[in-house]
Amino acid sequence: MREDGDPRAAALGLLRRDLLLALRRKPDALAPVVFFVLVASLFPLGVGPEPELLRRIGPGVLWVGALLATMLSLARLFAADYEDGTLEQIALSPEPLWLLAAAKVAAHWLVSGLPLVVVAPVLALQYGLPADTIAVLVASLLLGTPVLSLVGAIGAALTLGVRGGGLLVALVVLPLYVPALVFGAGAVDANLAGTGAAAHLSLLGACLALAAFFAPWAITAALRIALE
């Protein structure tokens, strides 16, 4: 770590490092998107190809798919750094840990969350959603996936190095995802129903503001507990 201690440079450096690592391990980074596409393709096979039905369930399926894809990628968020001791060095650095944790979460969102937002319109077309609804879907995912990354990071930090990691993260994190899912899928549904998505998107934005404020604190606390 640098001696003159510039927190912003440290955070940006960590962000760049995480992005670079993701680029070097492309299969890992692509897994959430592929999973998202697979889940979205399985539903029509399961419920039948009627366009009316697909349009009706599309928003919910896509949102649940994005949520599960994000959740599956959580295990990688801190685990590798925890195992090789990098996380301990990060925690020992003079820069505030919450900022560095936030940088790692930002990297996680850029690698796992943003690609979901990018492929969502294509999947939405498969479900026959109209163009303006797709715009709302993208907006809701843009606001919602950072919430999923932030809240999920708390669960990932709490379960670091713990038996039964993956399933445990799901058990811990999924109940906390309920508001984001309700408002996110609700926004798309409201647009489909013609009632306007503004209220839902505002509430989702409020969730994001709350999560951005509180989650770094909780993540820091959880990381310090895991590293004790």
Next chain:
Amino acid sequence: MTNWLRLSSPQTFYPLAGQMAPWFAGLAAVLAAAGLHIAFFVAPTDAQQGESYRIIFVHVPVSWMSMFLYVVMAGWAAIGLAFNTRLSHMMAAALAPTGAMFAFLSLWTGALWGKPTWGTYWVWDARLTSELVLLFLYLGFLALHAAIDDPRRADKACAVLALVGVVNVPIIYFSVQWWNTLHQGASVSVTRAPSMAAAMFAGMLVMVFAFWMYSIAVALVRLRAIILERERHAGWVHELRGAPA
């Protein structure tokens, strides 16, 4: 002056918990007997729902207790994190299974009540759904506690989870409420008829206190077990067994 902080040591609280638990258990039994008496013999038959409404005397108290216990648990977790008191964490861990049981019972009795009154065991109503999520939160807490072998780490990690959960509970409640009202319109309303006979209300209140006392008694007994398990290498536990330390 009594030094209350002395009680935060597991060693001093262990015998006190042993003395208090039977009293709370007795109180719970007496209150439950009185409450059930009111429920079955004093409270009148409901004009619309007939006799089936009588499950309210279990359903409403367990629902309240399931929510109340989560807040109490989070409160102990916060105290434990703030003051680093082991006993507070043990208290939170002792409350969690009882809270989860109440949340489950609330759903179970609700289903039994829903069938005769609404004709269905389950609706995706706001209150039912948030109770279900509350049960999931309890299960997450219990699973996390069980998965971490080091008790100190398990305590603290679960404390953070409980606090995150308690911040989330109101958000979840309102999100689910808006989800339901925005989505399907009012299909079935869980709210009771506003006019409630005094005997019904009294019975419900007595049952709430019965379950409350039961929770305290059970939490104390479980707390004693947790203390013994955690402190099994301590000298005073060996002396308790009559073995040399």
